[in-house]
Amino acid sequence: MSEDTLRDEVAVIGGGGKNLGGLLSRTFAADGARVVVHHHSSASDAEQTVRAIREAGGEAVAVQEDLTDVAGVRRLFDTAVDTYGGVDIAVNTTGMVLRKPILETTEEEYDRMFGINAKAAYFFIQEAGRRLNDHGRIISLGTSLLAAFTDGYSTYAGGKAPLEHFTRAAAKEFADRGISVNTVAPGPMDTPFFYPQETPERVEFHKSQALDGRLTRIEDIVPVIRFLATEGRWFTGQTMFPNGGYTTR
Template identity: 60%
Template sequence: MDNKNVNGKVILITGGAKNLGGLLSRDFATKGAKLVIHYNSESTKKDAEKTISEVQALGAEAILVQADLTRRTNIVALFDRAVEKFGGVDIAINTVGKVLKKPFVETTEEEYDSMSDINSKIAYFFIQEAGRRLNDNGKICTVVTSLLAAYTGLYSTYAGLKAPVEHFTRAASKEFGPRGISVTAVAPGPMDTPFFYGQESDDAVAYHKSASALGGLTDIKDIAPLIEFLVTEGWWVTGQTIFANGGYTTR
């Protein structure tokens, strides 16, 4: 298998309609990949339709799939659609996540359950299904968060429920390795997208911008090439969480 060339390979991207996922979709389209672009709900349908139009205009074969992935059966169905359309999947990338910024003692059980479903459960069963369905020598990558290395309050459910994905990544890489499948996680700093600003005050935004050694928020254009590298030439990196944040956190 040519690990440098994605031309003709099937790439499944959750949250592939906008922000980082949308950029990945467009980048892979320019390189001749076949794409399965997932989006969650009606609220992102317009972005999803715009992205698939752009991808197809670039000459890529692509399908759009709406699904609530907090139900495992919908993750299975997502891979089913990919296999039915393209005959298999070579690369699976999960960009899904949800942020909650709230004091520990004020977090409700409902909020905890939602954060757990989106940040941990989806990641677990996405990796599981990818491990079952990917072609040999496939690649799996999950987006987590640089807050995994932060000493901070207020993000107990976000960082706390992304944290298990590090071990999911290690365990899966060990189990899937004999088939040549690499499994990685990427931990960006706070990214300059609408996903970031919803829960942050102006003062907090200013702090986050000043906290990185290189200055500013993380640009999705600095994260997409790293993910693209890990699922191509960088396939020899496996079981690892790679922090890419301009010096926002480190360990």
């Protein structure tokens, strides 16, 4: 992870302060990138990630914005351009999980879930398409529930589902500038976002559906995103499912 494969490139990481985004920020920095670490409400985590990058000799800056606000998305990219002179890679790891039956879901919950999982993702891709340097890379975080037939996640999986279409359209529209656009859709991840939605029995079920009888780890996903940001730029318009074979079909 210290081969300078991203030397002098600039990466904007949506949700880059902790969990998957935090590890990704540190990995990109170790590869030589200058990293814009976005967070919404986790200032201490973002500052800790930036501090770790700087202590390791890298360059990073933390930026607080609400990505459901289009003006906030634009300000995030403004900061990247103003600070580092441009953007080469944009990765959006943000999202919100809710497991709740359709009959119990409120309008407020629906709006909040689609705001972060669909609207924010759309305008992140849009602004990245406007601001990235030629031959840039745009990567969004989806979910393997896009390929599942299961209950409870109507607003989460439903909110993430448009990413496949956003990705394909953007890949075509940005192709003349050499910008690749992809979505990475992991299986259930072993992070604090997952456990509040599930019972212990369902956690064990999800583990049983994947390779090695375990949940997806952030360490499983970072190399996939890193690949798309480096050697894998010939992939575009794709939704990739690094999920250990997980399925609920």
